[in-house]
Amino acid sequence: MKEKGEKIVCLTAYDYCLARILDESGIDILLVGDSLGSVVQGHDSTLPVTVDDVIYHTKAVVRGRRRALVVSDMPFMTFQLGVDEAKRNAGRLVQEGGAESVKLEGGVTQAATIEGLVKMGVPVMGHVGLTPQSVHQFGGYRIQGRGEADARAILDDAMAVEQAGAFAVVLEGMPVQLAREITQRVSIPTIGIGAGMHCDGQILVVHDMLGLFDDFTPKFVKRYANLKETIGGAVRSYMEEVRTEAFPAEEHTFH
Ligand SMILES: Nc1nc(=O)c2c([nH]1)NC[C@@H]1CN(c3ccc(C(=O)N[C@@H](CCC(=O)O)C(=O)O)cc3)CN21
């Protein structure tokens, strides 16, 4: 798709119903993201998410998908402790969860781990730039790569990820020019989030683009629907009808 200039369209998914809607709509990749920590679990970071959480959600997503590629995120502490530990956890995501591939955050420092997973037969997606599992090191969710040295380091990360054998790389939270340069310099597809228009594909957290989640709204999110309002309206109609005995009506009643 990169060679043909066809954009790769990705969204996160965490459950059966939504995975099925996205798959039937023609989404290329479903990511079971550790962002489930914020949108499913209500935490203010992704750090509390466990590999068992991601396995649980991956199983549900896989049941709802027919054709999209399923990528499962490796949570904090499931791959940083060493290649063997990473292999064990990636293996569980594939074997128990049913994912076809995994994603992990980091570039140069995680290259040996990516290589180990690829060698054991697990396709890996990289993730560089604003890597949310490093939120405390960044001092918040800040755009990365604004200075020249930082930009160079992120380019090095992306190239290390490619060299290690990853099949694609997420570019998160960086200036558009840097994402463009990386996209030109690596042969694997780049999937952007908050990284501008020049990436080979795009990803968003599905709750953000559907208007279900509004604890925070980063600048890079576009709302394609306002489901929070739609759902609230439906619930208010239901309450009104139960209270006025308009529901259940004759057609909902057994005799
Ligand atoms: N619902 C949701 N969507 C996400 O995109 C997401 C999560 N959760 N949880 C994990 C991380 C956290 N993310 C975030 C959260 C906030 C900003 C944010 O507010 N960024 C500022 C950038 C300010 C700057 O440095 O210029 C912005 O205005 O976009 C960015 C990424 C991305 N990930």
Ligand SMILES: CC(C)C(=O)C(=O)O
């Ligand atoms: C937004 C994507 C790239 C992600 O890592 C997640 O959803 O956890």
Ligand SMILES: [Mg+2]
């Ligand atoms: Mg993630």
